[in-house]
Amino acid sequence: MKTAVLATAAMAALAGFAAPVVAQDTKTVAITYIVEHPALDAVREGIVESLAEKGYTEGENLKVVARSAQGNMTTQTQIADEFAGIKPDVSVGISTPSAQALKNAMGDAPVVFAAVTDPVAAGLIESPEAPEANITGTSDKQPPKPALELIQKLVPDVKTIGVIYNPGEANSVVQVDEIKAGAEELGLTVVESPAAQSTMVPDAARNLVGKADAILLPTDNSVISVLEAIVTVGERAKLPVFTTDTDSVERGAVAALGFNYAEMGKVTGDMVAQILDGTAIADIPVVVPGNQDLFLNMKAAEAMGVEVPADVKDSAKKVIE
Amino acid sequence: MTLFALAGAFETGLLFALVALSIFMSFRVLDFPDLTVDGSFPLGAAVSAAAIVHGIDPFIATVFGMLAGAIAGFVTGLLNVRFGIMNLLAGILSMVALFSINLRIMGRPNLPVYGHDTVFSRFESLVGAGLWSNTILLLIIAIGAKLIIDWFLKTELGLGLRASGENPAMAEAQGIRNGAMTLLGMAIANALCALAGSLFAQMQGVADVTMGVGTIVTGLAALIIGEAILGRRTVFLATLGCVIGAVVYRLFIAFALSAGFIGIKPQDLNLITAIVVAVAVVLSQSRGKKGRKSLFNFKLVRGAQQADEEQS
Numbered sequence: 339m340k341t342a343v344l345a346t347a348a349m350a351a352l353a354g355f356a357a358p359v360v361a362q363d364t365k366t367v368a369i370t371y372i373v374e375h376p377a378l379d380a381v382r383e384g385i386v387e388s389l390a391e392k393g394y395t396e397g398e399n400l401k402v403v404a405r406s407a408q409g410n411m412t413t414q415t416q417i418a419d420e421f422a423g424i425k426p427d428v429s430v431g432i433s434t435p436s437a438q439a440l441k442n443a444m445g446d447a448p449v450v451f452a453a454v455t456d457p458v459a460a461g462l463i464e465s466p467e468a469p470e471a472n473i474t475g476t477s478d479k480q481p482p483k484p485a486l487e488l489i490q491k492l493v494p495d496v497k498t499i500g501v502i503y504n505p506g507e508a509n510s511v512v513q514v515d516e517i518k519a520g521a522e523e524l525g526l527t528v529v530e531s532p533a534a535q536s537t538m539v540p541d542a543a544r545n546l547v548g549k550a551d552a553i554l555l556p557t558d559n560s561v562i563s564v565l566e567a568i569v570t571v572g573e574r575a576k577l578p579v580f581t582t583d584t585d586s587v588e589r590g591a592v593a594a595l596g597f598n599y600a601e602m603g604k605v606t607g608d609m610v611a612q613i614l615d616g617t618a619i620a621d622i623p624v625v626v627p628g629n630q631d632l633f634l635n636m637k638a639a640e641a642m643g644v645e646v647p648a649d650v651k652d653s654a655k656k657v658i659e
Numbered sequence: 660m661t662l663f664a665l666a667g668a669f670e671t672g673l674l675f676a677l678v679a680l681s682i683f684m685s686f687r688v689l690d691f692p693d694l695t696v697d698g699s700f701p702l703g704a705a706v707s708a709a710a711i712v713h714g715i716d717p718f719i720a721t722v723f724g725m726l727a728g729a730i731a732g733f734v735t736g737l738l739n740v741r742f743g744i745m746n747l748l749a750g751i752l753s754m755v756a757l758f759s760i761n762l763r764i765m766g767r768p769n770l771p772v773y774g775h776d777t778v779f780s781r782f783e784s785l786v787g788a789g790l791w792s793n794t795i796l797l798l799i800i801a802i803g804a805k806l807i808i809d810w811f812l813k814t815e816l817g818l819g820l821r822a823s824g825e826n827p828a829m830a831e832a833q834g835i836r837n838g839a840m841t842l843l844g845m846a847i848a849n850a851l852c853a854l855a856g857s858l859f860a861q862m863q864g865v866a867d868v869t870m871g872v873g874t875i876v877t878g879l880a881a882l883i884i885g886e887a888i889l890g891r892r893t894v895f896l897a898t899l900g901c902v903i904g905a906v907v908y909r910l911f912i913a914f915a916l917s918a919g920f921i922g923i924k925p926q927d928l929n930l931i932t933a934i935v936v937a938v939a940v941v942l943s944q945s946r947g948k949k950g951r952k953s954l955f956n957f958k959l960v961r962g963a964q965q966a967d968e969e970q971s
Contacts, residue, residue, distance in 0.1 A: 405916065408928060411870045412671060412877065413912065415863060419667025420916050434769060438865045441773070443667070461771025461865065505762055506868045508769035534758060 365394060365614050368403040368426035370417045370440065372433040375559055376585060377599040381432050381452050384603015385610060392611035411435060418443035428610045431475075434460050434508050441473060448613050451475030452606040453599065455509035457624060466624035474619050476606045477626045478557060478599075479512070480582055482520040484630055485554060485595045489580055490524065492593065492644050493552045498527050500550030500577075502542045502568065504560040505532045513556035513582075539564045543571040555581045555591075565589050569638065576643040587633035588658060592644055597627045631655040661917075666790050668913035670862065672881075672906030673797035677855035678874055679881035679901035680804055684848035686882070687897065688812065689841060690824040694750035694875055695735045696852045698757025699728040701871040703853025705761040708770045708866035717778045721857045728853020729846040731757060736845035740838040754871075761868050769867045777861035793862060800858070804851060805898040811847075812894050820844050852878075880936050881905035887939035911935060 369385065371378045382404060386396060394400040403426065407414035418439040421429045430450045431437035437451035441462055452475055457463050463473055489496055499521055503510040514530065521528045529549050533542035539561055546553060553572060555561055561568070562583065569590035572579040581587070582596040605627050612622055634654040639646050651657060678696065685693035703724035710720035731753055738749035762768060782796045783789075811817045822830040823840035830837055852874070860866035885904025891897040915931055 409869075410873050411863075411867060412675070412859075412873070413928060415671055416664070416667055416909065416912055416916060419670075420661070420664045420913065422667070423661025423663030423665075435865075435867055435869075438769075438771065439863065442862075442864045443663075459767075459771075460769060461773040506758065506768045508767065508867070511767055 364399050364401055365428075366401045366403065366424065366426040367394075367428050367430065367610055367614075368405070368421045368424065369430040369432065370405045370407065370414070370421065370436050371431070372407050372414060372435045373409040373559070374406050375563070377557065377559075377562070377583065378432050378453060380585075380599040381603035381606065384600040384605075385430060385452070385607035387600075388604040388607025389611055389614075392608065392615075394611060394614060407436065407439075411439075414439045415443075422447075428613050430606065430610060437462055437473075437475065444472070446472050448619055449473045449475075450606060450609050450613070452602060453478050453509075455479050456512045459512065460508065463624065468621075468623060469619050472619055474609060474622045474624055476602050476609070477624055478509070478597075478602060479516070479626055480596060480630065482513070482517040482554075482582070483523065485580065485582055486517070486520050486524055486526065488593060488595050488632070488650070489552050489554065489578075490526075491650055492639075492646060493578055496526065496551040498529055498550045500529045500531060500546035500553045501556065502531045502533055502539060502546070502553065502561050503556050503558045504534060506534060507558055507560065510556045510558040510561075513558075517554060517556065533560065536560045536564045540567040540571065543568040547571065547575040547577055550577065553577060553579045555579065555586070557581075557583045557596075562586060565591065573638075573641040578639070578642040578644045584631060584633040584656070587635045587638075587656070590638050591635060592638045592642055593632065593634045593654075595630045595632050597630060602627050634658065662790065664913045664917060665910075666794060668909040669794045669906060670797055672909035673794065673801045673902070674855055674858055674862070674905075675877055675881055675909065676801040676902040676905040677804055677851050677858075678878040679885065679905045680801075680808060680898060681848045681851035681855070682875070682878040682882050683897060683901050684808070684844055684851065686879075687891070688821055688824050689844040689848070691736075691739070691746050691841060691845065692750070693732070693735065693845065693848060694747065695731055695753040695757075695845070695849055696878060697871040697874045698754035698761070699731045699849040699852045699871075700856035700859070700874045701761050701866070701868055702731055702757050702764075703728050703856030704860035704866035704870055705764040705770070705856075705868070706853070707857035708772050708860045709764050709766075711772050711775045711777065711861070712770065717776050717781060717861065721778055721854065721861075724857030725850045725854045728856075729850040731853070732845035732847070732849025733842055735849070736842040740841050757871075758868060765866060765868070768869070769865060771865045772861065773864045777864075778858070779861055797858070800854075801902050804854075805902055808898050809895050816843075876932065877908070878905075880932055880939075881908045883936050883939045884908055908932075908935070 396402050405417045422443045428448045429440050431440040432452045434454050437454050440449045454477055457477055463469050501514055503514050518528045531542040531545045533539045565586050568579055578592045581591045581594040584594045584596050584598045587594045605625050609622055632654040633656045635658045685691045706727040707720040707724035710723050711717055735749050735753040738744045739746050779793050783792045786792055819835045820840045823835050823837045827837050881904040884907050885900025889896045889900040
């Protein structure tokens with residue numbers, strides 16, 4: 339008994355002398371994403387990085403809770419319920435299903451989404467310019483026309499564009515529709531080669547040999563995860579492979595006109611910081627990071643028989659020799 | 660664990676009780692290891708979401724979802740009974756086919772039903788909004804489904820179904836048509852699973868084609884945990900076990916998710932599930948059950964004959 343009292347007294351004394359590490363006002367940001375995936379992870383890291391720049395440092399005045407649903411919708415639901423219980427200052431859903439689960443669970447608490455291609459079609463918001471409820475975020479919708487124009491420059495006699503995508507991924511279906519619309523304007527035709535899972539992607543790529551003059555890949559999780567298989571087909575058949583996410587260029591795509599997901603994470607993190615600072619969500623419009631950077635891979639271009647004009651090479655943000 | 664997480668675990672658990680009951684019907688009663696459920700769960704979601712978006716009353720939309728599930732189960736049964744395809748493979752074929760069918764039904768991979776009336780919003784306006792309103796409705800539905808199955812398995816038709824799963828040769832000799840019983844049982848099992856999918860989409864406000872991933876594992880885990888807790892001496896206990904097992908499993912997950920619990924991270928969930936199922940199987944074995952066979956060859960302990968005697 340006596341020792342207990344002594345111990346308590348000692349603890350109290352220690353606590354008194356210890357530097358006040360715990361900030362008087364610690365904010366909590368809860369982040370969830372449907373699956374571990376390089377692009378989604380880059381978004382998450384970007385968010386935390388940008389929050390630190392804005393003065394919310396993890397471990398000092400910020401607590402970050404991160405949860406992956408491991409590709410399982412039901413787990414995603416339970417994660418959203420967990421977030422509803424811990425009442426974070428802002429919760430973030432990276433990917434369409436994660437954002438939808440949060441919308442459903444969080445009530446009026448602020449929700450920020452990221453990497454959602456079409457937030458309106460996903461039922462998250464109605465007016466991207468002035469969000470009407472408690473939800474805003476970043477969309478990875480990209481106008482496909484610049485990418486198509488790039489292909490026309492690099493593959494001068496291109497007539498048919500081959501597209502590989504998973505018809506089960508909401509984001510990809512939106513992108514493929516956009517690519518089709520953009521191609522029509524430029525007088526190109528699109529050949530679709532669907533692959534319902536990663537294992538079907540190599541065959542889907544081989545299907546395009548002889549049918550397409552170039553391949554353009556949307557940012558499809560199932561497809562991008564096995565990009566190397568498509569690159570192999572492209573090199574053998576001299577069928578150049580283009581993407582819309584810049585990370586793929588290092589992995590063997592000829593070129594990509596797109597933004598990288600770490601950037602998107604930073605933009606998302608800025609939004610989260612604004613909300614923590616007290617800005618109303620209605621004043622934070624949905625952002626589509628439109629800065630499309632050109633990444634080029636000269637080795638891949640040579641392997642797939644692409645001549646890169648000097649002016650294109652000069653305009654590239656990054657050239658991999 | 661917060662109150663929200665607890666309520667969420669009860670909600671999801673009671674919803675998955677329907678999946679566990681579906682797996683009880685196929686795996687246990689019919690002795691048919693049915694993998695159609697990974698497709699019929701999102702099928703129920705797709706059909707009812709599409710119907711709701713087209714302005715159909717949510718209750719009718721839910722019934723549509725159930726009917727679609729019944730058809731899916733019937734087709735799996737047909738592949739097996741009529742065309743002699745092995746039962747596991749028949750289920751896998753249906754599951755794969757349903758992926759495309761679900762995409763067709765919704766016209767896209769992800770169909771939100773936010774802002775539309777659902778059975779949950781209707782019920783809420785009836786009893787008043789609250790943290791537990793979904794849970795109450797799902798409790799009524801899960802217990803209702805359990806009691807209906809209990810009753811059905813005691814009718815002459817239900818006893819025939821059990822006999823056919825228990826001992827096909829004996830059933831045939833008694834004049835029971837095994838093929839017809841398989842078709843009926845599979846239709847019932849997948850209607851239950853589609854009902855769960857339909858309710859899940861309405862609760863979540865969205866239907867997605869990838870929703871069915873892991874349905875079979877979750878359902879089995881719930882079934883086996885339930886059996887470990889209550890045993891399977893009678894149908895009444897076995898179906899009650901499905902409901903309780905599903906809720907317990909979801910509480911486990913919520914527990915594992917709540918931060919900082921002995922270093923468990925969400926990415927360990929699959930491992931935890933496997934361990935929980937394995938431990939539950941071991942526990943139920945140590946209760947001195949005899950005649951355990953492999954998982955795919957479980958039968959109800961009491962033969963249909965005994966139940967028959969009870970009836971007379």
